[in-house]
Structure formats: C-alpha cells, structure tokens
Amino acid sequence: MDDFKLLTPNFSNECLLAGEIDTLFSSDIDSVIKRERECFDKLAAPFEKSIVLFGSGQLGRKTLKGLRKIGIEPLAFADNNSKLWNQSVDGLTVLSPEDAAQTFGNKAVFVVTIWGACSTHRLAHTREQLQLLNCLKIVSCTFLFWKYPETFLPHYCLDLPHKVYQQAENIKKAFSIWADEQSRHEYLVQLRWRMVLDFDSLSSPVSQEQYFPQDIFTLSPTDVFVDCGAYNGDTIESFLKHQSSFLGRIIALEPDPNNFKKLQGYVDTLPKSLQEKVTILPLAAAAQRKKLRFAATGTVSSVVTNTGKLEIDGVPLDELLNDTVPTFIKMDIEGAELDALLGTQKIIQNASPILAICLYHCQDHLWRIPLLLKSLSSQYRFFLRPHGEECWDLNCYAVPVTRLKPEFQ
Missing domain, CATH: 3.40.50.150 (Vaccinia Virus protein VP39)
Known part of the structure; x- marks a missing residue:
C-alpha cells in the first residue's frame, strides 16, 4: 500500500468492519515514520517554507511561535475576522482572506490554524473558501506539526502516527469493547484520523x-x-x-x-x-x-x-x-x-x-x-x-x- 495515498479521503463502509483495522495497520512502521516526516512537504510543495497562517487565534499564535523557533518566518496571517485586518498579531500582519489570496495564493501554502474545541469549524470549510479564492496549496497545521514534532507535539490527541502503530495489539483489543455499531464506527474514524489525519471522514x-x-x-x-x-x-x-x-x-x-x-x-x-x-x-x-x-x-x-x-x-x-x-x-x-x-x-x-x-x-x-x-x-x-x-x-x-x-x- 502506498502510505501517502492514505492522506486523501477514501473512507467507505468497510471501515465498519473489524478487518479495517488490519488494513490500517498494513504499513510497516519505517514507512509510517517516513510518511510523517515527509507528508507536509509533499502536500505543500513547492512552497514548504513560504507559509501563510490561516487563523490568528491561539493555535495560529502557537504555530507562529514554533515556526520562528525553528527559523521560519511566515508571510502573514489570514483571518475571517475583519476587526483584525491590517493589524498585527505577535508582530505578523493579518490580512483578509481575499487580500492574502491575491498576494500569496499562487506562491505560498496556506496552513490552516483553526482547530479547537467549542467550534463549528471544519477543515473542509476553509479549504473550500480558499479554493474559491484560487489558492493553490491548503494544508492543515497538523501535518506541519508532524514535520516538527519536537516543537509542536503532543497537542491534545494529535501526536506522531508511528506511536499508534506501536500499540496495534491493544488498539485491536479495544475495538471489541464497544457496545453498538455507532461506537465501533466512531472508534475507527478516530483511529484513522490519528494515523493519517483524514479530517473528512470524522463524524x-x-x-x-x-x-x-x-x-x-x-x-x-x-x-x-x-x-x-x-x-x-x-x-x-x-x-x-x-x-x-x-x-x-x-x-x-x-x-x-x-x-x-x-x-x-x-x-x-x-x-x-x-x-x-x-x-x-x-x-x-x-x-x-x-x-x-x-x-x-x-x-x-x-x-x-x-x-x-x-x-x-x-x-x-x-x-x-x-x-x-x-x-x-x-x-x-x-x-x-x-x-x-x-x-x-x-x-x-x-x-x-x-x-x-x-x-x-x-x-x-x-x-x-x-x-x-x-x-x-x-x-x-x-x-x-x-x-x-x-x-x-x-x-x-x-x-x-x-x-x-x-x-x-
């Protein structure tokens, strides 16, 4: 199985079966470690170091701080909050999505730094918004965190996927615990997200x-x-x-x-x-x-x-x-x-x-x-x-x- 293909949504009803866990664990751990190191660059190429952070809230500021720590200065923040436009957050200018797309849409990766509790936002919302503005590369910050784990991880339930593979036996045991189909389905999509960051399949x-x-x-x-x-x-x-x-x-x-x-x-x-x-x-x-x-x-x-x-x-x-x-x-x-x-x-x-x-x-x-x-x-x-x-x-x-x-x- 090509590990990188797992980064694109491809979730079907087969995931309701216990056998899907075996499919998820079919990759060897060396290839998983290679994927977690390389997936951001593959998704962002050729703009791996030319970054616009979409979302200037707490997660955006954490990402900015971490990138500066490793010597990367983002080009700008983009944010849907009009009160922040043309203001500075932690020394980085905040642009409207339209201005950011016009200036950087074809020469930078837009890293989505909106992901947190008590929100109705989904990655698909921002992806669609930026695609309509003709932005070429749109990537969740979670992939960036995989690339620089020493700086960013762990972050709540986000951590390196090879750690999941190391616990395969217990993970398979836990699948049989759940009492109803809804729970088993939720367990599988949550597990898949921890392994391949498949946001679109989450319930x-x-x-x-x-x-x-x-x-x-x-x-x-x-x-x-x-x-x-x-x-x-x-x-x-x-x-x-x-x-x-x-x-x-x-x-x-x-x-x-x-x-x-x-x-x-x-x-x-x-x-x-x-x-x-x-x-x-x-x-x-x-x-x-x-x-x-x-x-x-x-x-x-x-x-x-x-x-x-x-x-x-x-x-x-x-x-x-x-x-x-x-x-x-x-x-x-x-x-x-x-x-x-x-x-x-x-x-x-x-x-x-x-x-x-x-x-x-x-x-x-x-x-x-x-x-x-x-x-x-x-x-x-x-x-x-x-x-x-x-x-x-x-x-x-x-x-x-x-x-x-x-x-x-």
Missing part, C-alpha cells in the same frame, strides 16, 4: 448533550454525582436541568483557584435545599495523594503539568469518597483522566458507577482508557460519542447494564 457531533446522552441511559433523582473538572459549575447546571426533584448528592472537584471561585459563586445561586446537597473541593483527582504542579489559567484549559507555577493537592477518589458510594462520575480534566481513574479502581470495581470520561486530550486515551475500565469491571457496556467537531469533546460512556436504556440491555 459530526451527536445531538445528545455531552456527559448526559439520554439515548443511552437516564439519570436518577437519587444519583450521587461526582464532577471532576467542575470548572464554573456548567456541568452541574446541566445535570440539575435533567432533575425535576433532586434527592441525591453532588461532589465537585476544581483545583484552579479562579475557577473554584466561579464554582462557589454558581453554587451560591442555587436554592438552599440544593446548596446543602453540593460539596465543592479545591482538589484534583489523581492516582494517589500527592502534590501536583498546575497551570491555572482560570479557563476550561487549566491543566496539571510539570511546568505549572501553582502547587495543588491531588487525591484518589477511592480515598476521598471512602464513605460515599458514587453512582455517576464525570472526568474532563485535560489529560489527567487516566491517572485519576487509577485512583478510582476500588469504586469502579465495587460500585460500578456510570462513567463519562473524555478521551480527546491524549492520542492513546482512545484505547487505553476503555481497556482499563474493561479490566476493572465486567458490569459495563461501553459507548463512544463525539460532542464536538474534528475529534474534540469525544467521550467514553461506561454504563452498568442496570442503568442502560432497554434497547441496549
């Missing part, structure tokens, strides 16, 4: 609400809900909207000090009868009790990281909830999900709570997290649902059979 978000897909399970008024990564209380608010009369308990963990203040402010707005049912803690779920370095941004992107300036307390849920039996645990904690689950093993084994776990923060969480959960309990059925575009807000739902909707039991 659109499901209509069901993130963390609470009512087509799979229903909530109980007596649920004991544990919210790891509670942010400003937005998930608790969503949870309570599904409850006509809540009789259970909510335990929320949020280690970012600014977010914790927002969370406290939200709880203070609740009726007294509900406030008494909510406990908020300035802690991070972890595998063991320990001090953690933390980058506190006051946003949804606050993260445990060795470069963080703040020191916070990490605690295993098994210890924290020693006298509590949770029935529903949600984790959206910016890549710390696997570590936190290691500290929740006893709860999972003994209580089998519903689990809503984000899988999009790290490349290998797509298979490592469901495999871990499967190894801990046989009581679960597993579902995979995308709640955002292009790999973002991807959730694994591990649901005990007794909590499933009848059609899944």
Whole structure:
C-alpha cells in the first residue's frame, strides 16, 4: 500500500468492519515514520517554507511561535475576522482572506490554524473558501506539526502516527469493547484520523448533550454525582436541568483557584435545599495523594503539568469518597483522566458507577482508557460519542447494564 495515498479521503463502509483495522495497520512502521516526516512537504510543495497562517487565534499564535523557533518566518496571517485586518498579531500582519489570496495564493501554502474545541469549524470549510479564492496549496497545521514534532507535539490527541502503530495489539483489543455499531464506527474514524489525519471522514457531533446522552441511559433523582473538572459549575447546571426533584448528592472537584471561585459563586445561586446537597473541593483527582504542579489559567484549559507555577493537592477518589458510594462520575480534566481513574479502581470495581470520561486530550486515551475500565469491571457496556467537531469533546460512556436504556440491555 502506498502510505501517502492514505492522506486523501477514501473512507467507505468497510471501515465498519473489524478487518479495517488490519488494513490500517498494513504499513510497516519505517514507512509510517517516513510518511510523517515527509507528508507536509509533499502536500505543500513547492512552497514548504513560504507559509501563510490561516487563523490568528491561539493555535495560529502557537504555530507562529514554533515556526520562528525553528527559523521560519511566515508571510502573514489570514483571518475571517475583519476587526483584525491590517493589524498585527505577535508582530505578523493579518490580512483578509481575499487580500492574502491575491498576494500569496499562487506562491505560498496556506496552513490552516483553526482547530479547537467549542467550534463549528471544519477543515473542509476553509479549504473550500480558499479554493474559491484560487489558492493553490491548503494544508492543515497538523501535518506541519508532524514535520516538527519536537516543537509542536503532543497537542491534545494529535501526536506522531508511528506511536499508534506501536500499540496495534491493544488498539485491536479495544475495538471489541464497544457496545453498538455507532461506537465501533466512531472508534475507527478516530483511529484513522490519528494515523493519517483524514479530517473528512470524522463524524459530526451527536445531538445528545455531552456527559448526559439520554439515548443511552437516564439519570436518577437519587444519583450521587461526582464532577471532576467542575470548572464554573456548567456541568452541574446541566445535570440539575435533567432533575425535576433532586434527592441525591453532588461532589465537585476544581483545583484552579479562579475557577473554584466561579464554582462557589454558581453554587451560591442555587436554592438552599440544593446548596446543602453540593460539596465543592479545591482538589484534583489523581492516582494517589500527592502534590501536583498546575497551570491555572482560570479557563476550561487549566491543566496539571510539570511546568505549572501553582502547587495543588491531588487525591484518589477511592480515598476521598471512602464513605460515599458514587453512582455517576464525570472526568474532563485535560489529560489527567487516566491517572485519576487509577485512583478510582476500588469504586469502579465495587460500585460500578456510570462513567463519562473524555478521551480527546491524549492520542492513546482512545484505547487505553476503555481497556482499563474493561479490566476493572465486567458490569459495563461501553459507548463512544463525539460532542464536538474534528475529534474534540469525544467521550467514553461506561454504563452498568442496570442503568442502560432497554434497547441496549
């Protein structure tokens, strides 16, 4: 198989079959490493070093900083935001798409630096826009990140594809975990994206609400809900909207000090009868009790990281909830999900709570997290649902059979 041909969309219903995984893994790892190094240059040729960055937001600025670090100065930003036109962002001029195309359309590659959570954008939108403006070369920044991994990777679920091939055995095992065809299909397209960056085959978000897909399970008024990564209380608010009369308990963990203040402010707005049912803690779920370095941004992107300036307390849920039996645990904690689950093993084994776990923060969480959960309990059925575009807000739902909707039991 010609590895480079995999870079063009060619996805069919055959991908619904387990045998498609074998097809994806048919390349030898040396050819995969060669492809990841060369694909950007092949897609951008002959303009590999003549770059216009389309999108001057956070990802565009990260890309600009990284390119400068390796000695490449882009020609300009292009952006759809008219308020930025002819302004400077980090020392680089921002042009309208029309002006950028007129000036550079036939002598530069337009590297699309729009890819992030909470967006309705897809790569196809910008590709079509620039093609109509007669731009010759349009490439996602993800291919550029493959070319310069030391500078840019890992970036959320984006990492080098040869790392996927190194875990082929576990990836194939994880395929059999999913309980329905929709989940198996989603697993395959997510896997394919990690291997060949096939944006066009990725599913659109499901209509069901993130963390609470009512087509799979229903909530109980007596649920004991544990919210790891509670942010400003937005998930608790969503949870309570599904409850006509809540009789259970909510335990929320949020280690970012600014977010914790927002969370406290939200709880203070609740009726007294509900406030008494909510406990908020300035802690991070972890595998063991320990001090953690933390980058506190006051946003949804606050993260445990060795470069963080703040020191916070990490605690295993098994210890924290020693006298509590949770029935529903949600984790959206910016890549710390696997570590936190290691500290929740006893709860999972003994209580089998519903689990809503984000899988999009790290490349290998797509298979490592469901495999871990499967190894801990046989009581679960597993579902995979995308709640955002292009790999973002991807959730694994591990649901005990007794909590499933009848059609899944």
